[in-house]
Amino acid sequence: MLTFWGDLREDLARVEEEIRRVVAGAPPPLREAALHLLAAGGKRLRPALALLCAHFGRYSLERVLPLAAAVELIHMATLVHDDVIDGAEMRRGIPTVHARWGPETAIKVGDVLFAQAIELVSSYEDSAVARKLAATCLSMCTGEFAQERESYSPQQSVWRYFRRIRRKTALFIGAACELGARVCEAPLVVCQALRQYGLALGMAFQVVDDVLDLVAEERVLGKVVGGDIRQGIATLPVIYAWSRSKKGRRLKEILCMRGKSEAEVQEAIAIVREAGGIGFSLEVARAFAAKALRFLRPLPAIPQRRRLEQIAEFVITRSF
Amino acid sequence: MLTFWGDLREDLARVEEEIRRVVAGAPPPLREAALHLLAAGGKRLRPALALLCAHFGRYSLERVLPLAAAVELIHMATLVHDDVIDGAEMRRGIPTVHARWGPETAIKVGDVLFAQAIELVSSYEDSAVARKLAATCLSMCTGEFAQERESYSPQQSVWRYFRRIRRKTALFIGAACELGARVCEAPLVVCQALRQYGLALGMAFQVVDDVLDLVAEERVLGKVVGGDIRQGIATLPVIYAWSRSKKGRRLKEILCMRGKSEAEVQEAIAIVREAGGIGFSLEVARAFAAKALRFLRPLPAIPQRRRLEQIAEFVITRSF
Incomplete structure (x- = not known):
């Protein structure tokens, strides 16, 4: 993935090093689990955005690194x-921390990583950085929780989904953009525009993620396809399909079942595809990406x- | 418990109100679980210490409240x-969040409470407050993790225990004291002395906690007695007993068993008592409390x- 980032590669490699340094400070078994997580890779979208947005201020890698x-x-x-x-077994093609070391370790690893992150951002004199990140974490918890609560329910709607x-996703990506600019002292209006860009980008990103959960190749995705349907989570393509397709009732029925068969999951995916749920959702993602681009224009x-424009384009064309 | 705090009662009630306000901002099912946790009460030792230590600076309740x-x-x-x-079922005499709402909710509630705490302390311009708290949280995770790793092992020693x-406990209590003084701008040497006081107090507190886990009345303790032995955790009285008693080998054997019977737990407690492990540990706790008092003297x-002196005395005489 790092090759995608072009000239950002070197600075991102420094971020990777910094994460490794921090994580290596954890006690041995946590360290091992955290390094496993780090080695699993990922797009590093959020740090890349923070670095790019920092250039709208007086860029300094040292400054934006934490x-x-x-x-x-x-x-x-x-x-x-x-x-x-979620009891997930695989992520990015390798076993999850929870599957390999048990839930006790996974809970602790998450706590440690979060505390380490807060320690890092509290190195800024501007305490708003930590405050805004903490507030965003709260929103993420709220979003995740809403997802659990609403799962297996036929009441899930497009507005609840958005x-x-x-x-769950967009506010945090918006914060990465805003704060990247902020720590390098970009003007306030620029920080705000970048936050809006990140928000719209995050919406596009998650809609595509939810599409990929239905149609990607498992080999590329690194996890099992149809996970959301299995967990009773109605994402945009599903909600579109159940309100449009004449097989909508059946789709709803399958989604709300606990313990559905593999054949039922595949049947649901087929209904979504037939109804044009995939195409519609990608259209929506494109609209969000276009919105993201509009916020960049005055910068x-x-x-x-x-x-940043290329990232918005990548987000809606990616296959992983 | 609040009555114990005397003239501090009113300010502590404001803290309680503030916690309730913050917690009530969580999404509905988390809110319910967090309020359940809050209603379970507790000694509120840490906020009380922060309030008291704040008086060594220019005290302002508004200032120290977050x-x-x-x-x-x-x-x-x-x-x-x-x-x-730990899979604990009861805490402070009522079911744990995990027992009542399931582990998913408990994980999220913990994440939310932590993020809310960071958001609160990031309201200080002095970002060292958040940084020091985050660092202490890391130490707590490390301590908890060491406890898990060392459990059921016959290698547990007094030094590892300390x-x-x-x-696990003392650094955080030290931080509550130090930061209480710091946010109200007490002189640096005073903040440092209060940190040392809190550290020693925290050590005394945890040693007594570990004694109570063996000898308290369950009704008063609010949880099952002998929990540490059941979980293979060697606390000070146990380590003392297994190196002193001629039944030490048997004690070690029981401690390191997974899935021990109730009779075996009781047998282990009896060995610890006979060997004088309780008296020795309370002696150690008293020494820590005395050390705590010494740090107060120059203030x-x-x-x-x-x-603060009274708290040090209470900590070693308490029965809950």
């Missing part, structure tokens, strides 16, 4: 706790603005 | 995660200093 490492650490912490909650992914035309 | 609420929120967060990890409880003789 934030860039912290946003990835928090992201890792949420993944590890979510995997315990609210949920905004909290200074530095090379990093072009990179 | 910190005092945050230290209790973090304490609650660690309890709720530890209960999941290192463990320092991390200004304000009424709150007397209250």
